[in-house]
Structure formats: structure tokens, C-alpha cells
Amino acid sequence: MENPAVHGRERDLKVRTRLQDDAWLHPWLPELERRAHYAGEVERRLTGGSIPLRDFASGHEYFGLHRDGKGWVFREWAPNAAEIVLIGTFSGWEERDDFRLNRLNGRGDWELRLPEGAIGHGDLFRLRMRWDGGGGDRIPAWTRRVVQDAETGIFNAQVWAPDEPYRWRNPPPARPDFPLIYECHVGMAQEREGVGTFDEFREHTLPRVAAAGYQTIQLMGAMEHPYYGSFGYHVSSFFAASSRFGTPDEFKALIDAAHGLGLTVIIDLVHSHSVANEVEGLARFDGTPYQYFHAGARGEHPAWGSRCFDYAKPEVLHFLLSNCRFWMDEYRVDGFRFDGITSMLYHHHGLGTAFTSYEQYFGGDVDDDALAYLSLSNKLIHELNPHAVTIAEDVSGMPGLAAPHEEYGVGFDYRLAMGVPDHWFRLVGKVRDEDWSMGGLFHELTNRRPEERTVHYVESHDQAIVGGKTMIFAMMDAAMYEAMHAESTDLAVMRGMALHKMARLATFGCAQHAYMNFIGNEFGHPEWVDFPREGNGWSYRYARRQWSLRDDPGLKYHQLGDFDRAMLELYNRDRASFAVNLPGLLRVHEDDKILCFARGAYRFLFNFHPSNSVEDYPVETGPDLCRPVLDTDESRFGGQGRIAPDQTFRPGESAGPHEIRVYLPARTAMVLLSSTWGPPGEYRTRSRIP
DSSP states (O other): OOOTTTTTOOOBTTSOOOGGGOGGGGGGHHHHHHHHHHHHHHHHHHHTTTSOHHHHTOGGGTSEEEEOSSEEEEEEEOTTEEEEEEEEGGGTTOOOGGGBOEEOSTTOEEEEEEETTSSOTTOEEEEEEEETTEEEEEOOTTOSOEEEOTTTOOEEEEOOOOSSOOOOOOOOOOOOSSOEEEEEEGGGSSSSSSOOOHHHIIIIIHHHHHHTTOOEEEEESOEEOSOGGGTTOSOSEEEEEOGGGOOHHHHHHHHHHHHHTTOEEEEEEOOSOBOOOSSSSSTTTTSOTTSSBOSGGGGBOTTTOOBOBOTTOHHHHHHHHHHHHHHHHHSOOOEEEETTHHHHHBTTTTTTOOOOSGGGGTSTTBOHHHHHHHHHHHHHHHHHOTTOEEEEOOSSOOTTTTSOGGGTOOOOSEEEOTHHHHHHHHHHHHSOGGGOOHHHHHHHHHOSOTTSOEEEESOOHHHHBTTOOOHHHHHHGGGGGTSOBTTOOOHHHHHHHHHHHHHHHHHHHHOSSEEEEETTGGGTOOSOBOOOOGGGTSOOTTSSOOHHHHHOTTBHHHHHHHHHHHHHHHHHHOHHHHHTBOOEEEEEETTTTEEEEEETTEEEEEEOOSSOOEEEEEEEOOSSEEEEEEETTOGGGTSOOOSOSSOOBOTTSSSOTTEEEEEEOTTEEEEEEEEEEOSTTOEEEOOOOO
């Protein structure tokens, strides 16, 4: 069964549909315009219309601890505080008058000036704060380093002022036109059971990522968080790199080395909420629950047990926008993945809500102030670096998130295609292989708003975090423990191997703008992800990556890793096919479980049937010669080697003038390159479909 409406068609990314041209959005254009104007009003209110947004977002240069030429100056915003004293190793943790802060103004700014030598590099400190009716110790909100005592578990801020500042060596690489993103976590990147370090990641993991063919890394959990098991989602100190992985200079060295390898670096930015801790975090920082957060029930996240920022407060916007700029200024990151966007966008946080109509994106449940903040943060980031990358994690599908500001959009470069992994896991876990819908699969892989760029992926950390499994483990389960040797013919393993490769190839081939993989999943990392906690005896067994599985040529993990690298090489072989062209459907046959689509000069052919191979199957390709460039059934990729290598398909020889006939074994995919022959051994690709 073919779809003549889209048969052999291709959309050109250079002609992106404008948000205003979407007929479904016509009733809501006034609302989109109102939102854009509101974001502009918020910016004018913050800047007074007289300074650039980047100058407003420079709070990190004013607040916190700094040298000022004569000594040290420390500033903090705490409007409800009645008294603040800096205590630390320099004062024997006692209150001293010479470390007492002075109130600067009616806004609640406090300041302390100290002579050179009063404090020094490595000193620990915190604030002892009092307010009407109470008091307590607090870690400064703008501190750039926080460390935890290994014996007591107590967190303190630390003076970080080495004699020699870090010297950067490598400029950032050019922004990729089709990002191949390697989502990773520094602490779980090593094989030993324990917490990995910035240095280990720089020395051992970065070279693996570059060799695997990825050109972008997405670092999760980079900001300081008191509970390791939160995966970095419950941030406590927004301006501090997590010290459990190493020092600020070691993190800079990691980013510097990544740039030297040609890797773009983005980090996870959690501005959707904050940890509820009071000493380590921002909760009740100055004695009030509403300093940074909403008052009452609205300030408490009902599902995450965390605190919700009040995006209507200028001081909160100052804090968060400055946080965006800080990581770009101080650590030279190339962009951000904004976590938990859905929770920010709606007063109901998206909980228990199935987004089934456009009305839900424009009703009273939408938080205008959060939307304005996201718009301003994207404007700021791209003003600081026009080549920066911003990605929105939103499950609701709100229109306009990844559309430009001039089209009334929020300005993200990409949004995660979160429905794609959900679809894959539903298929492999809940639908019989014989009942998979090929048309439904292609629809899910391509049904994205053409005016908004998306990141496609089969699985991220979300699918395997506590309670879930990696995709391959969901298919193989116990067989992974005993039948993953290279020569295994275990049926569960053969099915899992085949579908693991085919799912990634289909997703990669249909990825309209970017592709992502979670660390280790490219070679079929087994089991699940579980950080040390009381429920697992504080074990690190599942909070690491077993690279030895990938490195062992006697195991099928090695074959999966090799396939992933060969798959990504398709992009490097003909970048225009991915950067310029979108997938166009060639053939769908539900009974045969055949799916064929084109991507520029490539033809992707899939036979998802669990048992039926097809011979002389007709596939329209155009008038050009075709040759296979990738085959999931190759023996080097753990397949059965059923497709003859080095074939050449000439349209018209055994079929129509623009058609070839192929042999597609069951559970196999093949990629053909349509080309015109040049000198022997060379070819010129063509980026069109006749």
C-alpha cells in the first residue's frame, strides 16, 4: 500500500513554513502576538529600555564573592534578613564583627568588604543569617563553588581564587548544521563503581564520543545538587559546577578539550524548579518562603517535592538570566538543554494532562511570566552567542517554542521529539511484532511541525532511570546475561539486536533536524540506570558505563557500537542529505511490514516482519544507479549476512525505469545511495528525488 499524496516528495529546510502560516494556529495568532509583546514589556521593565539585556543579566559580576583591586567584596540579596555574618575557616566558624555585612539599600542588598589576606583560596564559608522570629545558616545564593565534607556530609561554600586563572587553549567549534548529540553524565561515565570525575571524563570519555562520530555533548547534572540520586534535577547552587566531579578548573579543562576535539558542549539548565533544601538551597533563604519562589501552595511542586520560581519577580529574572550568561562567560558552554519546560509553562505543571487540543496551549492554565522568561533567556543566549544551541524539553508540544521571536515564537533552536521514544518503547514492549503499523511508525517519526526544529532519539536517560530499562534490555531481559557472545543465536538476542539497529536507523534517517543518544546506549548498554540510594544499599552498580562490553570483540555490544558509528557516518558521507532534505515516503506495506523512504540521495529500506523475507521487492528510486552503503544484517554488525555485499542496482533492468528490485530479509534494513558514476571508485551524490 503506497501513499500517493507524499510519494517521492521531499521538503526543503531552506523554505521553512512560518508559524503564522499554520492554518491550525490562525485562531490563536492574536494570542501568540500578545505573548510576544508581553515578553517585550517584561524586558523593557527589567532594562528600563536604556541598557541591553546582556548588561541586565550580569548579576554574577556584582553578587557573590569577588576581588575588587583592594581586597574582597561580597554581596547578597536578602530583603527579609535583619543581620548577616560571614563565618568560615578564617573566623574559626565564629561570628566576628569584621565579617558582618552591611545593608546597602531598600532592595535588600547586603555587602561586606574585606582587606587582602582576610580570606584565601580554599577557605570554607557560609552565611549566618537572622530575621524577625528566627535565623539559620545559608550557603550564599550566588556562590561559585560548594563542597561537601566527606565525613559529616555538610556542605559549605568555598573560596575559589587560584593564583593562576585557567588559560583556555581551544576556540569553540562551528555550530553543526545537524547536531549529533551524545547525552552524558560525568559521574556515571566510568566503569568503576563510584563517582566519575571531570578529569576521567576528559581523558577517557571524550575521545570515545569523538571517535563514535558524535559532534555535540549534552552534560547532565553539571550544576551543584546535594542529592546525587536526583541526577542533577534538584539544583541547590546554580552558579557552582558540581564539586563531586572536580574543581572549576577541571570542568573548564573538560570543555576546552571537548572544543579541541570539535565537540560542541551544551549543559542541562534546570530553571523549572529548585531543591527544597534550606541550608544548601534557596528555600526560605532570608526566612521567607517566597523570596525566590511563589508564596503558598503555588510555590511547591506537588510531584517533585521542590520549589517553583516566581517568574514575575524582577529579582528572580535577574538571578536566572544572569545564570544563563554566567555559564557562557565563565565556562564557555555552547548552549543549554532547558529541563522541565512543561512544568514551567502551565500552572498545573502538565500533571495528569493529555494535550489533545490547541485550546490547552492558550487557555488560562498557561503561565505568561514563565513563557516571557523563556523568551528572554533565548534572546539573551543568542545575543551573547548567535551560534549557541538551545533545546526545550517539553512533552506538551506547545506551538511556537522552537520558532523565532520575529514569528511570535519563544526562540528555542530545537525541541525534543519526546513522542518518538514513547512510541518505540510501546512497540517493543506492548505490541506484537506482527501488528506493528508501518504507516503509524513513519507518521510518528515525521509528524512534527515543519516550522520548528526537533531532536529525534530512540531513548534518553529518561527511559532507563529508576523503574525503567534500556530498550535492548526491555527486549532481551535475562538473555543479555548469558547469550551476548558474538556467535550467539539466541532468539531473544537476535530479535533485540535486529530491532535495536533498525529503530536507531529509522529514527536517525527520519530525524528532521538533530539526533540524540544517551551514553552507552549506542552499544546496547544493559539493564537500567539507578543512582546510589537507600533502596539499593547505596550501590553504584547501575550508575556507571561498562565500556569493557563495547571494547570486547567477542561480544555483540561491540557489533552494535560499530553499527552506530557506521550509521552516523552516513551524515558525514553526504551532509546535504540530512541538513537540506527531509524524509519523503516511498512505500508502506502493512502486511509485508515494509517501510521505505528517501532522504536526499539516500534510500532507507526496512523489513520489520519477524519472519517473512521478500525477494525482488519493487522500490522506486529515480533514474540513477544505487548501491548499498549500510546493511543492518552485515555479520560485522551481528547480523546473519544474508544480503550480498557490493551490489549495484540499475533502475529499469528488472523493473520500471525509476524502480529497482531488492532482496530484504526479515528484520533487516538497508540504506542505498543514489548516485551518478564518476571516475572509477568515485561518485557524486545528488540531493533530489525525481
